[in-house]
């Protein structure tokens with residue numbers, strides 16, 4: 001392709017609205033443009049990379065035996081009502097009405113459509129196993145669309161769904177998709193981890209893994225063991241410290257009482273304007289771990305107080321599971337006012353009138369603590385859990401934290417930030433039951449299909465690759481996903497020998513099956529080289545001062561190696577290797 005007429009608007013400055021490096025670079029290098037918050041146009045280069053990624057995904061899914069189809073974005077509300085998700089999905093679901101007043105949703109995912117399809121078209125165990133997939137545009141009205149393509153409101157996803165007769169079949173389908181994901185992310189040149197995850201709102205039982213690309217901008221925290229292979233999403237991560245406390249709990253309760261009797265009676269003290277744990281620690285000279293945080297939640301309409309040590313964070317998934325609740329949300333400040341007549345910062349467990357008081361095990365095991373006094377500008381000290389307030393439930397309600405150890409081997413846990421690019425799920429029969437997807441088995445009995453679902457954010461993947469593959473000058477694409485393999489730069493358009501060599505090389509490379517971008521713009525060499533670095537095509541071939549001798553300069557975008565002068569034949573040999581990758 002010739003650059004002269006290519007819509008490739010590069011920018012010198014990083015746009016101010018872009019926080020993430022990938023977002024900045026994709027805008028600057030002319031890959032994408034924003035149309036609305038979380039909604040983008042892919043310019044020609046962006047579209048080329050997106051298609052490369054889709055082709056990798058497609059080839060690996062096909063190799064795993066999955067079949068491609070294409071479902072609509074526009075989905076009738078009835079399907080979502082049947083699955084029960086029309087209400088549950090909440091404001092992320094984009095809803096609309098047609099001219100007759102019928103309700104529709106723009107699909108954020110396709111379990112309903114596919115399960116209903118398979119329910120009507122598949123009737124016998126002989127048609128199983130079946131895995132279907134599509135690469136299609138999804139809509140989610142995200143609360144915070146951000147970081148460019150990383151969290152869009154309209155984005156491209158590969159979603160696959162497996163249908164099996166039983167759990168053993170599901171295990172095989174799941175494993176096969178898991179392995180395909182490993183191959184896809186390897187081919188994309190990514191540094192990633194497959195971590196155990198929480199099933200989330202999609203529901204279902206059994207295994208689920210997320211594929212996390214390691215990047216500081218990532219919104220997820222990955223917890224992994226420094227010794228064994230254990231690795232989990234923060235939401236799901238377990239740790240051994242709590243178990244040790246468990247053991248102490250059960251065999252030394254008498255001892256606890258002895259130590260309690262030596263602790264002074266609780267005492268209220270003045271803490272004017274001190275609302276956060278950090279402020280409280282500075283004010284009192286105590287450590288955050290000497291305090292207890294009390295948070296108010298609403299779980300399926302019920303008010304719940306959750307207590308964790310001051311240096312710990314509540315894990316809402318663990319709380320939700322402990323309560324068996326579908327929905328858990330932080331209560332608003334008005335709830336604190338109603339309940340205790342105070343603002344959030346002064347809520348505490350002593351005398352708090354809530355029906356449910358969940359206390360994290362580490363908080364419950366504190367000999368004494370500083371807590372909110374349920375009175376503005378006051379806290380209490382020497383508060384003993386169990387003595388001064390009674391938990392309804394004690395359990396593990398917090399995130400893993402620095403210093404916690406592995407649930408399997410007790411080695412220290414470590415923490416990384418990650419971008420979730422893929423997700424594999426064992427769904428079970430949740431959707432097939434609701435939408436009536438059954439088959440007859442060998443014995444003629446009706447069986448409900450056992451499902452799995454598997455997503456990859458193709459557009460998110462594009463940004464995630466840029467997060468890992470760039471330097472201060474721009475993007476540096478791995479060859480397998482680059483928009484072009486060779487960037488051919490003619491230094492001076494006025495030099496006829498350069499023109500002759502550049503044109504002949506352009507033709508020869510294309511005949512050899514190489515994707516070439518020819519910079520035939522009438523620009524200064526400095527501008528051309530700067531743009532080339534920004535755009536990030538893996539091999540740069542310069543036709544310049546050696547053109548008369550039939551020589552070109554070749555430089556790879558990655559690494560610091562200097563340009564190498566070579567003949568056209570040597571170049572063709574080198575690029576042959578790229579094509580065969």
Ligand code: ATP
Pocket residue numbers: 109140142149150151152153155156157200420421422423455456457458459460461
């Ligand atoms: P997240 O926790 O980031 O919101 P999710 O759990 O909602 O992700 P899934 O429902 O599992 O995501 O969707 C499958 C895949 O689709 C994700 O792994 C991710 O790669 C991609 N994806 C999800 N939401 C978005 C979005 N708003 N923008 C771009 N890609 C997305």
Ligand code: MG
Pocket residue numbers: none
């Ligand atoms: Mg989401």
